[in-house]
Amino acid sequence: MSKVSFPALSRVAVCGGTHGNELSGVYLVREYLRRKHNQRNAQESFTLMMVMSNPRAVQQCRRYTETDLNRCFTRATLRTATSFKRESRRLISTPISDKTPYEIVRSQELNGLLGPKGSPEAMDLVCDLHNTTANMGLCFISFSDSDWICLHIYRHLQRELATIPVRYIHFDTPKNEAYSLESVGKHGFAMEIGPQPHGSVRSNIFVAIQEGVEQMLEWIHLFNSGTQFEGGSVEVFTLVKNIDYPRDPETRAITAAIHPDLQDRDFCLLHPGDPLFLSFSGETLRYKGKEPLYPFFVNECAYYEKGIALSLARRRRVVIPSIQCDRDR
Numbered sequence: 175m176s177k178v179s180f181p182a183l184s185r186v187a188v189c190g191g192t193h194g195n196e197l198s199g200v201y202l203v204r205e206y207l208r209r210k211h212n213q214r215n216a217q218e219s220f221t222l223m224m225v226m227s228n229p230r231a232v233q234q235c236r237r238y239t240e241t242d243l244n245r246c247f248t249r250a251t252l253r254t255a256t257s258f259k260r261e262s263r264r265l266i267s268t269p270i271s272d273k274t275p276y277e278i279v280r281s282q283e284l285n286g287l288l289g290p291k292g293s294p295e296a297m298d299l300v301c302d303l304h305n306t307t308a309n310m311g312l313c314f315i316s317f318s319d320s321d322w323i324c325l326h327i328y329r330h331l332q333r334e335l336a337t338i339p340v341r342y343i344h345f346d347t348p349k350n351e352a353y354s355l356e357s358v359g360k361h362g363f364a365m366e367i368g369p370q371p372h373g374s375v376r377s378n379i380f381v382a383i384q385e386g387v388e389q390m391l392e393w394i395h396l397f398n399s400g401t402q403f404e405g406g407s408v409e410v411f412t413l414v415k416n417i418d419y420p421r422d423p424e425t426r427a428i429t430a431a432i433h434p435d436l437q438d439r440d441f442c443l444l445h446p447g448d449p450l451f452l453s454f455s456g457e458t459l460r461y462k463g464k465e466p467l468y469p470f471f472v473n474e475c476a477y478y479e480k481g482i483a484l485s486l487a488r489r490r491r492v493v494i495p496s497i498q499c500d501r502d503r
């Protein structure tokens with residue numbers, strides 16, 4: 175694979191509080207703002223913007239106030255002023271009004287601040303900080319498995335972070351259906367870290383995400399300064415499917431919990447026949463798939479409402495080219 179060059183990453187945004195009760199990002203953004211981090215980076219090769227994405231949800235320490243902000247950044251939702259029709263539980267195109275959910279209004283503001291999505295004015299890189307209650311370590315989550323900037327930053331963190339495993343999750347979704355905040359940038363990924371209960375802070379997790387962000391900024395500075403990063407191959411987990419909890423067909427209440435043999439075993443290969451759930455009547459329910467796959471987001475607290483008990487991924491190796499900044503552009 176021949177070397178690929180990219181223009182410098184001159185405008186970078188780090189966002190926290192997109193989900194208001196995921197507190198690593200909330201406190202890290204506050205800490206950077208307290209230190210007036212922007213000034214420090216003025217001497218460096220890029221400008222850094224720290225963003226508190228959903229201040230109203232942060233204030234209430236809730237994931238969101240009316241609708242999940244991190245599902246509001248599809249092109250369709252951003253293109254038209256939209257409102258949320260509760261009865262139909264889907265987004266429809268109608269003009270913004272007093273009844274428009276706060277998060278829909280806020281997504282338009284963030285698209286103005288960090289985008290517009292898909293335009294030359296968009297941020298060069300957006301990194302959005304999240305927590306999970308699942309035992310996932312530090313994960314990059316991206317809609318692309320061929321964004322060489324993101325994959326090189328991922329490899330850099332894998333090498334530099336000693337205390338926490340670093341992995342890359344790829345959601346194989348068409349680009350124009352990418353729904354999350356980081357998709358507004360020219361390059362972008364979510365940095366998801368856990369386990370941490372929502373609404374709480376664990377210092378080991380805080381230190382790990384802080385190191386992750388610092389190492390990312392260090393990589394950007396090296397890249398902008400002309401360092402060539404060698405190609406190679408990296409491990410990527412591509413989402414295959416989500417599995418919901420067993421539910422009562424009438425009430426939709428869950429009838430089982432994640433099996434103890436699976437709890438906290440994110441990224442440990444799940445084989446056909448392995449236990450998935452332990453029902454409240456004591457029955458073990460097993461994985462019926464034909465292919466061994468890697469579980470992640472196992473028992474994520476925020477996904478009960480989304481009907482996801484765990485996700486399953488296929489592990490692949492992706493070859494990445496050498497890259498270098500094209501400073502003449």
Ligand SMILES: [Zn+2]
Pocket residue numbers: 192193196303304305
């Ligand atoms: Zn989140």
